[in-house]
Structures are given as structure tokens and as C-alpha cells.
Amino acid sequence: MGFVWETKQHFNRYIEDSGLTSDLITPYMLAAPYFRGTYNCIIIPTGFANPAYSNLLPALRASSSRLQKFVETGGNLVVFGAAMDKPDSYDWLPFPLTYQHECRQRSIACVPGSRAGSIIEDYDAAHIECDGTFPVHGADCIGRADRDDVIIEKQYGKGNIIVTTVHEYPSRAFLINFCQSGIPTLF
8 A cells, every 4th residue: 555645654553553554655756757666555645735734735736647547447546635725636636526624523424335434434423523525526425424525436447536534544444445455556
């Protein structure tokens, strides 16, 4: 699994404590045309669009065609909240997606039996921290808080893209089932 950020985070330790391995992919590696790695899944954590937290958004935009090809050929991609009031934060994805930043606790109802919905399996669904919503998108809504979409999924080629504003670590079952289910794909 590839974890995209500038330095190792507690999230990496959580992944490893779940029995998985993760390689750190820095923004410089992500945008470099010569970087190659083989992964089942790539994770983009919360805060990727906020320059106070990371320098990741320009690298995601620069490598958008590589990320799309990664998913199209069977890799899975998990993207968390942008954590900044920047509606076009997800313009590097292969489908339309508008983000509205608003941090607060929400009650989330997920489509029963969905892999994407299992992302909140370890938490009380009535009290989930989210950093925003997706008022407009070209994907399937898997998790909704009242009338607001907060977990969406898009099948793209042989792979899947899950985008969520859930501001919690994903459940261990989600990491094991979704992140390992992708086809090992060259990025």
C-alpha cells in the first residue's frame, strides 16, 4: 500500500498495526515521472489540500493521469478530506467532485453491505467527525449525513476510488478488505 504524505504519520503506524505494510510516497516522488512502485492501494490522507498541513495538492494535480491509470488498471485509491475551503480540491480525480469544508460531528447512514461503508465500522455511526461534504459529484453515494454526501465511491476501469470526509482512521476491516483487494498495479 502506498501512503502519500511528506513524512511518516501516526496513520502509517495504524496501518502497520493492522497487519499491513505501507510505503511513504512523498509529493516529490508522486510528481516525479521516473518514480515507479507497485501497489494494491494508495491512500491520500486528510489535509492534502491545506498548505498549512501539506504540499500535496500540486503534486496530485501533476500526477493525475498516473493516478487515473493506476486505478483504471486495477488499483484502489482512498482519498480523505481536503481540510480547506477549496471546492476544486479534487479536480485531479477522473470525475467531477465539489467539496464544501465544514468540520463537525455527524450521524452517517451507509449503504448496507458496501465496502466503502465499512470505513466507519469501528465507530459509533451516530457520532463521526467529518471535515466537509460533497454537494456535487459524479460517483455513487455510499454514506450520507442527513442530506449531505460524505462517503462516495466510483468504479473506474478495473479499480475503485473511495472519497470521504470522515475525519477518523478507517476501520481495520476496511483497510484489510478494500486496500488489499486491489490488483497490484504499477504506479
